[in-house]
Amino acid sequence: MPKRKPEIILADKPLQKTCLILAALYVLCLLWLEPLIDFFLMQMPLERTDEGIEALNQKKLYVSAITFGVMRSLPILLFLWLGFQIMQAMRLPPKGMRLPITVLLIEGAKARMIGMVMVAVGLLLLFRELSLLVSAQLVV
Numbered sequence: 001m002p003k004r005k006p007e008i009i010l011a012d013k014p015l016q017k018t019c020l021i022l023a024a025l026y027v028l029c030l031l032w033l034e035p036l037i038d039f040f041l042m043q044m045p046l047e048r049t050d051e052g053i054e055a056l057n058q059k060k061l062y063v064s065a066i067t068f069g070v071m072r073s074l075p076i077l078l079f080l081w082l083g084f085q086i087m088q089a090m091r092l093p094p095k096g097m098r099l100p101i102t103v104l105l106i107e108g109a110k111a112r113m114i115g116m117v118m119v120a121v122g123l124l125l126l127f128r129e130l131s132l133l134v135s136a137q138l139v140v
Helices: 013-042 050-089 109-135
Strands: none
Touching: 013 050, 050 109
């Protein structure tokens, strides 16, 4: 049986620009998250003593751990979703899905294995984030 020439799926340029804009907005949101937390925590009444400042610092650590954990989980969930799509379709990229990068078409068991690895890595990272969220404690 003659070997087929590999099929290349080209990148979608408008989607590429959209993904770059979304990545930039995500980074911008991460950069503005701590000043927003500071702003909202400073709206609470504050005792001007050492204990009051220490309590505010503990609240900030707690809120920051949770919000940054949730924000770090968003790309992991997107990666996990893509892995599930690849596993179900047994095709990389899945039919009808446009990707912002040029990829070589992979079908069958090899694509399913790639999807399984993506899901396993995504779950591992997600469980790590969940363990970090659970370990965040409010110290009063």
